[in-house]
Amino acid sequence: MYGLVTAGDHGWVSPRTLVAILVGLIGYVLFAWRIRTAVPPLVDPGMLRRWPVVRGLSLIFVATALMIAVFFLGSFVLQGLHGFTALETGLSFLPVAVGSILGSHLAGWVLPRWGVRAAL
Known part of the structure; x- marks a missing residue:
């Protein structure tokens, strides 16, 4: 969200915006990895299919x-x-x-x- 909000002030290709969006995407990837490896997952990945x-x-x-x-x-x-x-x-x-x-x-x-x- 911060990356999307920052884009309005600094532009879509500014380093500040791109870094914020990249950090958010990395967070999503880490969350997906954590859900797949957790013993009792917060959300069952099979349910999302x-x-x-x-x-x-x-x-x-x-x-x-x-x-x-x-x-x-x-x-x-x-x-x-x-x-x-x-x-x-x-x-x-x-x-x-x-x-x-x-x-x-x-x-x-x-x-x-x-x-x-x-x-x-």
């Missing part, structure tokens, strides 16, 4: 990216265009946070009783 798991992780990735984009760009719009203060902007995003909490609580109640299709 199952199609339903990959689809679920892909959906979570897209949903998270969209949520981050909404908060990031929404902050600019609310503060720059509409003149909200930082506190007002944070409070305007509060219903989304409360809805996420209530939705996850409700899904935890609905899933065991009615199944995945009803929750979806």
Whole structure:
């Protein structure tokens, strides 16, 4: 993440950006190696080869990216265009946070009783 953020200030081919991205990639490789060699792995690598798991992780990735984009760009719009203060902007995003909490609580109640299709 630091490499991607640094690219906006220093450019994609600056040494600072490239070193940060390289360090991040090395970290991913070391994490993958550690998971493969750990006796009780944090994540079973075989599980990541199952199609339903990959689809679920892909959906979570897209949903998270969209949520981050909404908060990031929404902050600019609310503060720059509409003149909200930082506190007002944070409070305007509060219903989304409360809805996420209530939705996850409700899904935890609905899933065991009615199944995945009803929750979806």
